[in-house]
Amino acid sequence: MTDRLRQLFQQYYNKTISPQGEQELFALMADPALEEEVKALILDSYHSGELDVMPEAASGAVLNVILQISSGEESRPAPKTMYRRLPAVVWTSAASVALLLVAGIYFWLRPSKTPPVVAANPKPVMAPSQGTAMLTLADGRQISLDSLQNGLITTDAGADIAFKDGELLYDSKSGQAAPDARNTISTPNGRQFRVVLSDGTQVWLNAASTLRYPAVFPENERSVEITGEAYFEVAANSRAPFRVTVPNQAEVQVLGTHFNVNAYPDIASIKTTLVQGAVRVRATTTNASVVMSPGQQARMTGNSDHIAVEKADVDNVMAWKNGLFNFNGLKLKEVMNELARWYDVEVVYEKNIPDIRFFGELSRSLSLQDMIMALEESKVKVRLEGKRKLVVLP
Numbered sequence: 484m485t486d487r488l489r490q491l492f493q494q495y496y497n498k499t500i501s502p503q504g505e506q507e508l509f510a511l512m513a514d515p516a517l518e519e520e521v522k523a524l525i526l527d528s529y530h531s532g533e534l535d536v537m538p539e540a541a542s543g544a545v546l547n548v549i550l551q552i553s554s555g556e557e558s559r560p561a562p563k564t565m566y567r568r569l570p571a572v573v574w575t576s577a578a579s580v581a582l583l584l585v586a587g588i589y590f591w592l593r594p595s596k597t598p599p600v601v602a603a604n605p606k607p608v609m610a611p612s613q614g615t616a617m618l619t620l621a622d623g624r625q626i627s628l629d630s631l632q633n634g635l636i637t638t639d640a641g642a643d644i645a646f647k648d649g650e651l652l653y654d655s656k657s658g659q660a661a662p663d664a665r666n667t668i669s670t671p672n673g674r675q676f677r678v679v680l681s682d683g684t685q686v687w688l689n690a691a692s693t694l695r696y697p698a699v700f701p702e703n704e705r706s707v708e709i710t711g712e713a714y715f716e717v718a719a720n721s722r723a724p725f726r727v728t729v730p731n732q733a734e735v736q737v738l739g740t741h742f743n744v745n746a747y748p749d750i751a752s753i754k755t756t757l758v759q760g761a762v763r764v765r766a767t768t769t770n771a772s773v774v775m776s777p778g779q780q781a782r783m784t785g786n787s788d789h790i791a792v793e794k795a796d797v798d799n800v801m802a803w804k805n806g807l808f809n810f811n812g813l814k815l816k817e818v819m820n821e822l823a824r825w826y827d828v829e830v831v832y833e834k835n836i837p838d839i840r841f842f843g844e845l846s847r848s849l850s851l852q853d854m855i856m857a858l859e860e861s862k863v864k865v866r867l868e869g870k871r872k873l874v875v876l877p
């Protein structure tokens with residue numbers, strides 16, 4: 484069985500494994516009787532520098548051994564530093580790979596009864612910021628969305644507004660649309676929210692973002708405004724096109740589709756990524772426009788009359804919605820901007836911004852201290868001053 488485990492493990496990393504072999508591998512890795520063999524296999528791959536992606540299912544022993552590695556409890560000699568070259572150079576140690584796996588492990592492993600190993604003398608944990616998401620009604624009333632119980636909240640501008648299991652639901656059956664009656668949802672740093680609009684369109688709102696929309700859509704048009712980042716699954720309605728506007732900059736026109744809009748003020752460009760369907764992206768200042776196909780990303784910078792369209796890394800774009808940071812190919816400043824929004828910290832650079840790119844995924848449930856550890860293992864020196872200031876050192 485040990486030989487078969489190693490054979491399937493190697494096939495998995497070579498991407499030559501069959502679906503049947505993959506299922507067999509996962510079953511073997513979840514077998515408590517093979518726990519020691521699985522540990523040895525993970526350690527061998529780790530120390531040889533081959534370990535870089537974890538299978539989507541494995542036993543609790545895998546989590547244990549990686550946690551032991553990252554916390555320094557493993558008795559084997561420290562591995563040699565390995566280097567990976569990306570478009571801009573990033574120097575990464577094998578230990579950082581273990582930390583990346585620790586951070587994302589619960590997304591990659593099946594549930595296990597084996598308890599995780601806890602490092603000795605853990606540091607105090609600072610969780611991602613959990614400020615309050617706010618709903619502002621058409622008449623100016625404000626409702627904290629973090630203090631609600633399931634059920635009807637209120638009726639506003641012709642819509643019944645209810646809260647159920649962490650999301651806001653609009654039902655337009657109680658009245659007619661009021662054209663100027665708009666609601667606004669604002670999320671703080673470190674907070675996300677989901678809303679189902681009156682037409683059935685679902686919107687996921689990322690941290691530090693604002694969505695402005697009618698409580699009830701008119702019959703012939705559907706228009707919302709976004710700052711920050713949001714993912715849309717638009718309900719099909721050929722009689723009422725759906726439009727997402729970034730005030731004074733861009734407009735996305737759709738009929739029925741799934742797409743993501745990233746329009747944070749601190750980012751130079753507005754990025755629209757199409758997952759399903761078709762959209763037209765138009766620059767409102769120059770009227771330049773492009774029609775996109777699924778898997779493409781449109782990038783528009785400032786008042787440029789050119790909208791660049793390229794193949795999208797959809798997994799990267801959608802990571803936030805799935806509870807992850809995806810840092811593949813991102814520069815240090817881009818990474819730190821994401822961390823600033825999520826952990827509600829100010830990021831300052833003691834000198835010039837280092838020219839570094841990253842790879843890997845991390846869970847958004849990580850504490851700030853754990854994130855700092857991951858950065859330091861990737862040879863990025865940072866210092867936390869107080870609770871809300873992160874200094875990047877040269």
